[in-house]
Amino acid sequence: MSKLQHFGWFLARGFGPHGWGHPYLDWNYRWTEPELYQQSIRELEQAGFDLLIIEDAPSLGNASTIDLRIRQAFGGPKHDPLLLAPYLFGATSHIGVVPTVNPAAYLPYTAARQFATLQHLSGHRLGLNVVTDTGSARHFGSAGPLSHDAAYDRAEEWLGGIRDLWRSWGDGALIADPAAGRYADGSKLTSVQHRGEYFDFDGPLNAIPFTDGEPVIVSPGGSGRGLGFAGANSEVQLALAPLDPDSIREYRAKIHAAAVERGRNPSDVKILFAIQPVLVSSAEEADRLVAASANPDDAALLHIAERQSSDLETDLTQQDLDAPLDLSIFGDHVSQGSIKRLLGGYDPATTPLRAMLAKQAKLGRIGQGGFVGTAEEFADLIENLGETADNDGVLLWGDLHPVTVHRILDELVPILRRRGILRTEFGGGGLRGNLSDF
Numbered sequence: 001m002s003k004l005q006h007f008g009w010f011l012a013r014g015f016g017p018h019g020w021g022h023p024y025l026d027w028n029y030r031w032t033e034p035e036l037y038q039q040s041i042r043e044l045e046q047a048g049f050d051l052l053i054i055e056d057a058p059s060l061g062n063a064s065t066i067d068l069r070i071r072q073a074f075g076g077p078k079h080d081p082l083l084l085a086p087y088l089f090g091a092t093s094h095i096g097v098v099p100t101v102n103p104a105a106y107l108p109y110t111a112a113r114q115f116a117t118l119q120h121l122s123g124h125r126l127g128l129n130v131v132t133d134t135g136s137a138r139h140f141g142s143a144g145p146l147s148h149d150a151a152y153d154r155a156e157e158w159l160g161g162i163r164d165l166w167r168s169w170g171d172g173a174l175i176a177d178p179a180a181g182r183y184a185d186g187s188k189l190t191s192v193q194h195r196g197e198y199f200d201f202d203g204p205l206n207a208i209p210f211t212d213g214e215p216v217i218v219s220p221g222g223s224g225r226g227l228g229f230a231g232a233n234s235e236v237q238l239a240l241a242p243l244d245p246d247s248i249r250e251y252r253a254k255i256h257a258a259a260v261e262r263g264r265n266p267s268d269v270k271i272l273f274a275i276q277p278v279l280v281s282s283a284e285e286a287d288r289l290v291a292a293s294a295n296p297d298d299a300a301l302l303h304i305a306e307r308q309s310s311d312l313e314t315d316l317t318q319q320d321l322d323a324p325l326d327l328s329i330f331g332d333h334v335s336q337g338s339i340k341r342l343l344g345g346y347d348p349a350t351t352p353l354r355a356m357l358a359k360q361a362k363l364g365r366i367g368q369g370g371f372v373g374t375a376e377e378f379a380d381l382i383e384n385l386g387e388t389a390d391n392d393g394v395l396l397w398g399d400l401h402p403v404t405v406h407r408i409l410d411e412l413v414p415i416l417r418r419r420g421i422l423r424t425e426f427g428g429g430g431l432r433g434n435l436s437d438f
Contacts, residue, residue, distance in 0.1 A: 002420040003386040004438045006393030008051040009044050010238065010274050011400045014078040014100075015054060021072055024403040032079065034087035040400045041088050045095040047413045048423040050434040052088070053129050053218060053238060053395065054081035056100035059136035061313045068309045068317070075310035082114075089122040096431030098127030098218050098236075103151075103158035104140045108194070109201045111158070112165035115215050116207035124212035124430030127236070130155055130219055132226075134333040135313050145333045152225045154198045159217065159233055161194045161201065166214050168192050168204035213432040222337035230269060231258020235435065237271045238395060240337065242369055243381060248273065248389035270435050273385075276397035278363065278372045279408060286372045289363055296361040304357045311338050321354040375411040383421055 018036060019025035029036040041052055060066050060076045069075030081099035088097045101111070119126045132151035137144060146154060173188035192203025219230045220238040230237045241251040251273075256266035280286050296304075298321070305316040314330050325348045330339055343351075344359045364370015366377045385391040398404045416422035427437045 002383055004423060005382055005386050005391070005421050006270055006272060006435065007047075007049045007416075007422060008053060008236075008272055008393070008395040009049055009400070009405075010395040010397045011052060011054045012274075012276075012397050013399050014056050015081045015084050016076065016078045017073040018399050018401045019403075022401075022403075024401060027401075027403065029401070034084065034091075036402070037084060037088060037400055038091035040402050040405045041095060041097075042091055043402070043405050043409070045092045047409050048417075048426075049095055050393075050423075051096035051098055051127060051216075051236070051431060052400075053098040053127070054084070054100060055129075056081050056102075056131075057133060057136070058102060058105055059133070059139055061135065061310070064315050065309055065313050068306055068315060072306065074307050082118075085118060085126070086121065089118075089125060092125075093123070094125070094426040094434070096125045096127050096216065096434060097122070098129050098216070098431075100129040100131055102131055102133055102136060103155045104134075104137055106158075107201070108158055108161040108199050109165060109203070109205070112162040112205050113207050115162070116166060116205065116210070119210055119215050120208070122430070124210060124432065127216035127218050127431055129238070130159060130217060130229075130233075132221070133335075135331075137333075147332050148223065148336060149225045152221070152229050156229060156233065157196045157198050161196065161199055163214065164190075164192050164194065165203045165205040166210070169209045174208055212428075212430045216431045216435065220337075222340065226337070227254050228258050228261075230255055231260075231264065232262040234269055235432075237269055239271050239273045240341070241273060243273060243275060243371075243385065244369065245385060245389040248385055248391055252389070252391075270392045272393045272395045273391065274395040274397045275371055277366070277378050277408060279375050279378060279412065280372065281374070283374060283377070286365055286374065286377075289372050290365055290370065293361055293363040296358055300361055301354060301357045304360050305353075308342055308357070308360070311335075312342065316353070319353050321357070322352045324349055324351060325353050325356065375415050378412060379415045379419060379421065382416070383419055386421065 018031045019029060044052060056078060061069050085097045085099050132155050134145040134151045168190045170188040170190060173185050175182045175184055189204040194201050216235045217233055218236040218238060219234040221229055222240055237255055239251055241247045252271050255269055255271055259266050259269055302317060309316045312334055327348055342356055344356055346356055363372045366373030366381050382394060396408060417424060427433050
């Protein structure tokens, strides 16, 4: 019997100009208004998706890459996904919403109170995608950016402090008994006095306890330190890896080992692998697209270099396509996972940049390390990974425009449901309930 899988949507472009650069811009949705996102998330919920994760980067980047990031809206502008979340909760009843948050941008007490408020307002459907983007440091104070690992150290202190505040109302502190005339018992509140390396603050929190658990913590880090953070703190890991059983098992083993090392059970972390499928009507059409991508011209490579420059906050368009890539051009703030994805397994000391970008351009067939195929083939892949690699589920990677949602889901959802892979109804308990249903 097929194993039920968890499904989520990763809004990889963030709360930005949806439709820009695509023909469906002429649907005339306004990306700055909530209706576009409300329509799409209602349909994700109808499809049985557990959660929506919204990417974010608070900065437009450094001076050398700002134009690259905004010229085609690759990396900006972006509005704050935390403020979009209430509109999405108001349009739905079950699906979780997970905006990206940066510890540098929120003092712990303010963060704990705001997140607690959203958790209550949403029916306990809030998640937090915790990122450690250090390139944004200059926007939040005079301190310089932290190193990669130090940023994770700060994030762990930040999250631990927030959890202490959420838990500062002990058992029995909230009474809310009109007959007794007593709302709360102050003697059962913990003062919380945090004096750490990065933050100093006091509690208790001016917000009541949760009935269905704290907000779900999501993390995307793929480095050794990032995987350690996930093992210690996360309920969901946004994972990137080749979608074959051996790679899936290897990645899952790393997360599980990190969880056990921090005294948690492996099952405490749901690992969802991100994939951006290109679903077509026939195997012949898939083969045609794959063949057409095999030999990209310089214009196509430049387009990919512009996109990569946005993610890496480093202008690759000025690099010699036919020379090896000098890794010293990347500052300490650049995501190690993003650099690894650019390298694609190549040795940067001997491989020209052209080969790395060409690999990014080349499409592959579903089942052969790629993402192009029919809905039936994609369902085969998901079912196989669940059965042979004990996978928890997948995150479909795309924008949140209704055209994109329908293009991917219209044929796929009925197939997944007929196979018993995709839920047909929700239980209760908010986002935590979605993740623990099976």
